[in-house]
Amino acid sequence: MNLRIASLTLALASGSAAFVAAVQAQTAPDHGTGHLMLKPAELTWKPLPSIAGADIAVIEGPMSQPGPFTVRLRLPANSRIPPHWHPGIEHVTVMSGTFQIGHGEKFEEGKLTALPPGSVAIMQPKSPHFVLVKEETIVQLHGMGPWAVKYVNPADDPSKK
Known part of the structure; x- marks a missing residue:
């Protein structure tokens, strides 16, 4: 023993x-x-090309390599993220605003759940989900890299446009 x-x-x-x-x-x-x-004022925000008008602040990473990552996303009002999934588990904490998220392969406003500040959402790997924010919203994401966003409908992928 x-x-x-x-x-x-x-x-x-x-x-x-x-x-x-x-x-x-x-x-x-x-x-x-x-x-x-880090204090909020110490975050370095940069444009997030995949979402018009959105910014990202990388706290820990990089997301593209194996290991833990933590980022914040600042989404402008009326942002809409089409159905997509990730290869790893996704943890989301709502910092400000209201983050509306739904599960499924089709964007359906009736399936959205509104999450106010302080709320947490955890999406399992390869679980399709979609997002809508009606006001500027900041969320913190953390997970394990390498990270990817896979759109259910490849035509929704902004890198293909």
Whole structure:
């Protein structure tokens, strides 16, 4: 039994070292602690070409590589995201505004659920969903990369237009 406890302790210690190394490898300011701490004014917003008028602030990433990512999306009023899915689990936290989300392969306003600030939505991998915001809305997304957006209808993919 002591051998099993020793093996578990060694495994946890090795995992902790890898975790600390990964956190320290982040390029965002760490205030000399190895931790990432950002105030809203410290976020760097850049245009998100796939959604007209939207911006993205990458907090942790990059989304295109294996590993954890955290981003914020600022969606302008009247944004509509057609049915799509992601290869990994998606965690969404509504920071401001109202985020309306529905599940399915067809955009149906009657299937939207309005999520006010503080709400959380978790979409399972390959689960088609769609979004509508009627007012400027900020959401925080986190998950594991590499990340992708796969549109149910390929014609909805803005990169194909």
